[in-house]
Amino acid sequence: MSELGNYRNLIITAHPGPANIFVLTLSAPPENRITAAFAQELIRALRAIEAAVPPDAPGAVVTRGADAKFWSTGLDLDEAAARPSANNDGFYPLLAALLDCRLPTVALLTGHTFGGACPLALAHDYRIMNRDRGFWCMPPVDLGLHFDGIGALLRAKLRPQTARKMLLEGHRWTGKEAAAEGIVDAVADPGVMLDEAD
Numbered sequence: 001m002s003e004l005g006n007y008r009n010l011i012i013t014a015h016p017g018p019a020n021i022f023v024l025t026l027s028a029p030p031e032n033r034i035t036a037a038f039a040q041e042l043i044r045a046l047r048a049i050e051a052a053v054p055p056d057a058p059g060a061v062v063t064r065g066a067d068a069k070f071w072s073t074g075l076d077l078d079e080a081a082a083r084p085s086a087n088n089d090g091f092y093p094l095l096a097a098l099l100d101c102r103l104p105t106v107a108l109l110t111g112h113t114f115g116g117a118c119p120l121a122l123a124h125d126y127r128i129m130n131r132d133r134g135f136w137c138m139p140p141v142d143l144g145l146h147f148d149g150i151g152a153l154l155r156a157k158l159r160p161q162t163a164r165k166m167l168l169e170g171h172r173w174t175g176k177e178a179a180a181e182g183i184v185d186a187v188a189d190p191g192v193m194l195d196e197a198d
Contacts, residue, residue: 068134
């Protein structure tokens with residue numbers, strides 16, 4: 001997909017068919033931590049896809065992990081500690097780019113979704129979680145770590161009881177439990193997650 005640009009930690013593929021479905025595979029091993037540079041790559045990819053799809057044409061953007069272990073473990077805390085402005089340069093603009101994307105966005109949570117990856121997933125329009133593997137959890141809460149605005153998307157998109165469990169207790173959900181509480185829209189077997197997104 002060279003017409004959409006070149007990326008270091010991201011693979012872009014067009015799903016076969018006329019519907020303009022683009023798949024962004026997060027490829028920053030081992031955990032797909034979101035650095036400012038990685039966030040800017042994702043923003044650039046979203047804007048390139050929006051530009052490639054005519055305004056009156058259907059389309060969608062699907063984000064998935066490269067394997068079944070991690071979708072993402074969220075923010076790179078080492079970078080944030082060394083450079084406090086990192087989230088302002090990357091993570092927050094990425095959330096805004098997803099929320100403002102004119103195409104529907106789907107997060108295929110192929111594996112563990114931890115920490116800042118939770119609001120990142122919630123910034124998508126739809127979320128589908130691996131039925132067999134992976135937890136949804138905010139481990140930084142157990143360490144007393146918070147970042148500005150950590151609860152905004154959670155409170156906007158989740159029931160108050162669920163948001164409290166996530167933010168105050170660091171509760172861990174399986175895919176089935178996350179679907180029951182409305183955190184994700186569906187669960188799917190690993191081999192058919194992309195089909196479920198269609």
